[in-house]
Amino acid sequence: MRVIIVDDEPPARREMRRLLVEFPWMEIVGEAGSAAEAEALIEELHPELIFLDIQMPGGSGFDLLSRLEHVPQVVFTTAHDEHAVHAFEVNALDYLLKPIDPRRLASTLDRVRNAGAIPAARGGSVMEHLFVRDGSRCWFVPLREVQLLTSEGNYVRLSWGKIKPLLARSLAAIEQRLDPAQFFRANRRQIINLKFIESIEAGVNGRLHAQLRDGPEVEISRRQARLFKALTSI
Amino acid sequence: MDASPHAVTRPHASRGYWLCQLGGWGLYSTLQLCAGALLIHLPWARIGIEVLVLNGIGLIFTHRMHAYIRAHNWSSYSLRGLVPRIAIASLLLALPLGLLSLFASVSSLQSSESLIQELAPNIQLHFGPLIRLLHQWANWTTLFALWLVIYFVAVSIRRRRNAELRQSELIRSLQQAELRLLKAQLNPHFLFNALNTVRSLIAENPKVAQIVVTRFANTLRYALNAGQQEIVPLSKELEIVRDYLEIESLRLEDRLRVDYSVSEEAAAVGIPTMLLQTLVENAVKHGIAELPRGGRVKVDAVVRDGMLLLEVMNSRPAGVVRAAEGTGLRNSAERLRLIFGPSADISLDLSQPDLAVASVHIPVGK
Numbered sequence: 058m059r060v061i062i063v064d065d066e067p068p069a070r071r072e073m074r075r076l077l078v079e080f081p082w083m084e085i086v087g088e089a090g091s092a093a094e095a096e097a098l099i100e101e102l103h104p105e106l107i108f109l110d111i112q113m114p115g116g117s118g119f120d121l122l123s124r125l126e127h128v129p130q131v132v133f134t135t136a137h138d139e140h141a142v143h144a145f146e147v148n149a150l151d152y153l154l155k156p157i158d159p160r161r162l163a164s165t166l167d168r169v170r171n172a173g174a175i176p177a178a179r180g181g182s183v184m185e186h187l188f189v190r191d192g193s194r195c196w197f198v199p200l201r202e203v204q205l206l207t208s209e210g211n212y213v214r215l216s217w218g219k220i221k222p223l224l225a226r227s228l229a230a231i232e233q234r235l236d237p238a239q240f241f242r243a244n245r246r247q248i249i250n251l252k253f254i255e256s257i258e259a260g261v262n263g264r265l266h267a268q269l270r271d272g273p274e275v276e277i278s279r280r281q282a283r284l285f286k287a288l289t290s291i
Numbered sequence: 292m293d294a295s296p297h298a299v300t301r302p303h304a305s306r307g308y309w310l311c312q313l314g315g316w317g318l319y320s321t322l323q324l325c326a327g328a329l330l331i332h333l334p335w336a337r338i339g340i341e342v343l344v345l346n347g348i349g350l351i352f353t354h355r356m357h358a359y360i361r362a363h364n365w366s367s368y369s370l371r372g373l374v375p376r377i378a379i380a381s382l383l384l385a386l387p388l389g390l391l392s393l394f395a396s397v398s399s400l401q402s403s404e405s406l407i408q409e410l411a412p413n414i415q416l417h418f419g420p421l422i423r424l425l426h427q428w429a430n431w432t433t434l435f436a437l438w439l440v441i442y443f444v445a446v447s448i449r450r451r452r453n454a455e456l457r458q459s460e461l462i463r464s465l466q467q468a469e470l471r472l473l474k475a476q477l478n479p480h481f482l483f484n485a486l487n488t489v490r491s492l493i494a495e496n497p498k499v500a501q502i503v504v505t506r507f508a509n510t511l512r513y514a515l516n517a518g519q520q521e522i523v524p525l526s527k528e529l530e531i532v533r534d535y536l537e538i539e540s541l542r543l544e545d546r547l548r549v550d551y552s553v554s555e556e557a558a559a560v561g562i563p564t565m566l567l568q569t570l571v572e573n574a575v576k577h578g579i580a581e582l583p584r585g586g587r588v589k590v591d592a593v594v595r596d597g598m599l600l601l602e603v604m605n606s607r608p609a610g611v612v613r614a615a616e617g618t619g620l621r622n623s624a625e626r627l628r629l630i631f632g633p634s635a636d637i638s639l640d641l642s643q644p645d646l647a648v649a650s651v652h653i654p655v656g657k
Contacts, residue, residue: 065543065580065583066484066487066488066542066543066544067544068487068488068491068492068495068541068542068544069484069487069488069491069542071491071495072487072490072491072494075491075494090583091583093583094583112480112580114580114581114582114583114608115581115582115583115608136479136480136482136483136484136487137479137480137482137483137484154483155483155484155486155487156483156486156487156489156490157487
């Protein structure tokens with residue numbers, strides 16, 4: 058498994074390297090001392106896992122994650138900020154407290170291995186997860202569970218169950234990274250998850266109305282309706 | 292005075308109040324009905340209506356009285372003030388009901404006239420209307436006085452319970468504040484990061500690791516004992532600051548550069564324990580640790596015109612001040628003034644975009 062260590066303190070990075078010697082299946086492909094350095098490195102090397110310090114100069118670990126296009130699996134390492142990691146409400150990630158207990162590290166890495174490595178996300182390929190921050194709360198959102206993406210100006214509103222976080226990206230930028238077999242551009246402002254469509258009704262002027270499970274009804278514009286019919290052979 | 296927060300938190304009569312009111316009057320009415328049925332040979336309905344009307348008025352009167360007591364804050368009076376008030380109120384409340392009772396058949400239950408006749412039927416007695424009025428008046432007065440006594444006993448019990456509750460809450464919040472202070476003195480972020488540095492050094496350079504452990508023990512001991520000594524010579528605090536910065540520079544490596552310029556005269560001046568240490572910790576936390584390329588911390592101290600001028604300068608990322616830093620500064624300023632009087636002060640100068648300068652003035656020779 059390809060790993061990057063992100064920590065602003067050189068002794069802490071060296072200590073992490075020494076700890077990982079016991080786990081030969083972990084391949085350390087790089088290390089970074091700041092959020093900016095880490096961002097470039099992650100986009101370049103596409104690691105499967107990062108060990109991430111929370112307090113860093115020039116942007117915290119959370120800042121880094123919300124800027125990433127491809128979010129790998131993350132294990133937070135922190136001396137005292139475990140409460141910050143608890144901000145993850147739904148899918149709590151693992152974290153390690155410094156100085157790191159080797160036994161704790163072993164059980165964490167077991168969990169990482171069992172979680173099934175995310176297929177190494179190479180440049181241009183499909184996005185699996187999104188890191189989303191809304192106020193003080195953060196989530197790792199698995200995209201296959203998102204019902205609907207709605208453009209709101211320069212932002213995108215995700216509909217993920219009851220949680221509707223706002224993302225600082227354009228709908229077009231996200232669309233490029235979505236799996237075209239699962240997500241469909243319904244109209245100028247919305248992309249729907251095909252798995253969540255409950256029923257389809259014909260509307261006026263060749264438009265379609267898609268009713269989403271536990272969600273709103275979304276209009277499919279005339280142009281997209283033709284595409285939709287071809288795609289789903291209705 | 293004590294009653295005002297009570298009145299604020301309970302704007303309406305409580306459930307307990309209504310339970311007592313209705314329960315008390317209900318019980319009294321039931322007793323009267325039973326006694327009436329046994330002793331007076333009158334139709335049930337008549338006794339029922341009379342009891343209901345008289346006691347209903349009693350209930351309304353006492354409820355109005357309750358509102359009056361609250362509005363005029365009677366529960367703030369001492370026992371000496373309360374007794375005559377209860378007496379007068381009972382007499383006034385009882386008068387209309389005493390008059391009304393003269394026309395009610397159940398009233399004979401409460402008059403000694405009927406009792407005497409019951410016990411000694413051969414004695415012929417006939418009281419005049421005035422005597423009978425006084426009699427009824429006295430009966431109702433007793434009843435209202437009893438009501439008021441029960442009311443004030445209940446109020447004082449509840450108040451004592453609330454006071455105990457407040458007391459224990461106060462103690463708890465004090466303990467929490469102490470704990471927070473202790474935690475801040477120990478600076479857990481520094482503590483665990485330092486331990487992590489030591490763990491790393493044990494593998495890389497055991498000699499340095501040994502030195503760091505002793506320095507670390509020094510800073511920890513000093514922080515733990517800080518509560519026992521209000522004032523220390525600057526030189527003593529400076530020793531700890533050196534130990535602390537040395538540990539931090541091992542952690543941050545070349546990102547932290549330190550300069551000292553302390554005159555001999557200044558080193559002897561007494562300063563509040565942990566004052567310089569706190570300033571230096573902030574300089575590292577909000578300055579150096581936030582800079583990817585690091586920066587410089589400079590500690591200057593001189594004596595001029597009978598005042599110690601102590602300055603901590605540090606590089607910082609260009610930007611706004613953090614709120615937490617502001618409150619920490621206010622606390623330090625408060626402490627300085629408490630110990631040294633109004634001539635002592637502390638200020639933070641952020642007018643330069645990439646520099647923070649904390650300056651302390653302390654009068655010499657105390």
